[in-house]
Structures are given as structure tokens and as C-alpha cells.
Amino acid sequence: MIESIIDKDIELLIFLNNLGTTQWDGFWLIVTNKFSAIPLYLLLLYFAFKNYGLKKTVIIVLFIALLIAASDQTSNLFKYGFKRLRPCHDESLQHLVRLVKSRCGGLYSYFSAHASNSFAVATFFSFLLKDKVKYLSYILIIWAFFVAYSRIYIGVHFPLDVLTGAVIGTIYAIVCFKLFKLFERKFIA
Template identity: 55%
Template sequence: MLEQLLHFDKDLFLYLNGLGVAPWDNFWQFISNKFSAIPLYIFLLLISYRKYGLKSTALLLISIALLITVSDQLSNFFKYGVGRLRPCHDPDLSGITRLVKSYCGGKYSYYSAHASNAFAIAVFFGAILKSEAKYMATVLLLWATLVAYSRIYIGVHFPLDIITGALIGSLLGWLFVKLYIFALRKFSL
């Protein structure tokens, strides 16, 4: 059963990765770059500051820093614990993977920290800012989906890496929303 799932995952990766075309490569590399979202993060912080004020936004920054740290470290734990090779390091896929950039990343892929972090941030901010903008959560989840898919497009993650990262990131985002609300009440902010 697991072998069938992994075989299907490789086939789906090859299909999705193979859809890439050179004119779109720069766009997907930009989406995949963690620094490309800095304007979005600044925008979210400004909205948060307007809604919550300075002290609560400071607590929010601490919450986000902890959220991303937990998301990253949990991903690293799984990557080294599971030991699944990235598509660009997998000898079975050598020569048939469309690697958009010359650098493949670390040796292991399961699960995607990019997907986990993007979905964690999307769920967190989507929940705490839902009263500020009607479609905030939808837009943030769409952004997270683009970030996640970009990892397949550029050739460094399998679909299962992305799905697992999205699920774990969403769960972590939801948990940190609960912790943030608890802390707001605890410190009367």
C-alpha cells in the first residue's frame, strides 16, 4: 500500500513538474523565494497593529516567530527521520525531473517546510484578521497554495511533501491562534 502511494506520488510529481514551461520559471521561482512574501507580511502586521495596537501586535510577532520556528524544526525532524530523497536527488528520477534552478536544496524532502510555513501563516492571520477583511483567509490560503505548488514546479518536492506540509502548517496555525487568543486574555491585552 505504501509503495503504491509513493509510486503514485512520483507519477503525479512528474506530471505536475512536467507542466512547467520556461516563460513561467521566473514567476514560480519568485513565488517560491521566502523573501518574496515580505510585503505581504508587512501588510498583515500593519492590519494587525491597526486592529490590536502595539502591545498585542508585539505579542503577535512573538507568536509568529514561535510558530515559524516550530514549523521549521518539526519539518527538519521529519525530513531526517523519514529520509525521503528530494525529487532532484532521487536516482530514479534523474534526468526526467525538471529542475528550474541549479540548487536543489537539502537531501531530504518529506515534508515541505515552505508549504508548512505558508499554510501556518495563512491560517493564523486568516483567523485573527477575519473581521478586518471579508476574504482575507481565502486570499491567504490561495497564496499558500501557490507557494506550495511552486515547490513541485521548480522540482524540489513531491506532492505528498506539499500536502503533508499544508496539513501540518494549517494545524500549527490553528493551534497558535488558540495560544495567541489565550495569551491576549491572560495578559489582558
């Protein structure tokens, strides 16, 4: 059963990755670059400050830092626990996958920290600002999907890596948001 899932995952990676073209490579490299999201993060901070004030925004930043740390470290724990090679490090796949950037990243792939972190941020801020900024939730979820897909496009993650990352990031964000609301009620009022 697991072998069948892994085989389908490889097939889907090869199909999706090979849809890419050199004309789109630059776009997906920008999407996948963690620093390209800085303007979005600054905008989210602005919205948080505008709607919650300085004190709550500082608390929000602390919760986001905790959320990203948990998401990122869980990804590392899984990577070194499962030890599934990235497609770009798997010799049996290297000739089948388009590697868009010169550096492939770490050795292991399961699960994608990029997908987990982007879905964590998108979900947390979607809950936080859903009644404050119209359409923001939709934009954030689309952004998270783009970041997650970019990992497949550039050839460094399998679809299952991305899907698992998205699910775990979303779950962590829901838990973290509930903890934030609890903290807010008890200590910030």
C-alpha cells in the same frame, strides 16, 4: 500499500512538474522565493497593528515566530527521520523532473517547510483578521497554495511533501492561534 502511495506520489510529481514551461519558470521562482513574501508580511503586520495596536502586535509577532520555528523544526525532524530524497537528488528521477533552479536545496524532502510555513502564516492571520479585513483569508490561502505548488513546479518536492506540510502548518496555526487567544484573555485583556 506504502509503496503504492509512493509510486502514485512520484507519478503525480512527474505529471505536475512537467506541465511547467520556461515562460512560467520566472514566475514560479519568484513565488517560491521566501524573500518575495516580505511585502505580504509587512502588510499583515500593518493590518495587525491597525486592528490590535502596538502591544498586541508585538505579542502576535512573538506567536508567529514561535509558530514558524515549530513548523520549520518539525519539518527538519521529519526530513532527517524519513530521509526521503528530494526528487532532484534521486538519481532514478533526475532525468524525469524539470529542475527549474540551479540549487536544489537540502538532501531530504519529506515534508515541505515552505508549504508548512506558508499555510501556518496564512491560517493564523486568517483567523486573526477574518472579521477585520474583507477577503484577506481567501487571498492568504491562495498565496499558500501557490507557494506549496511552486515546490512541485521547480522540482524540489513531491506532492505528498507539500500536502503533509500544508496540513501540519494548518494544524500548528490553529493550535497557536488558540494559545494566542488564551494568552490575550489572561494577560492582555
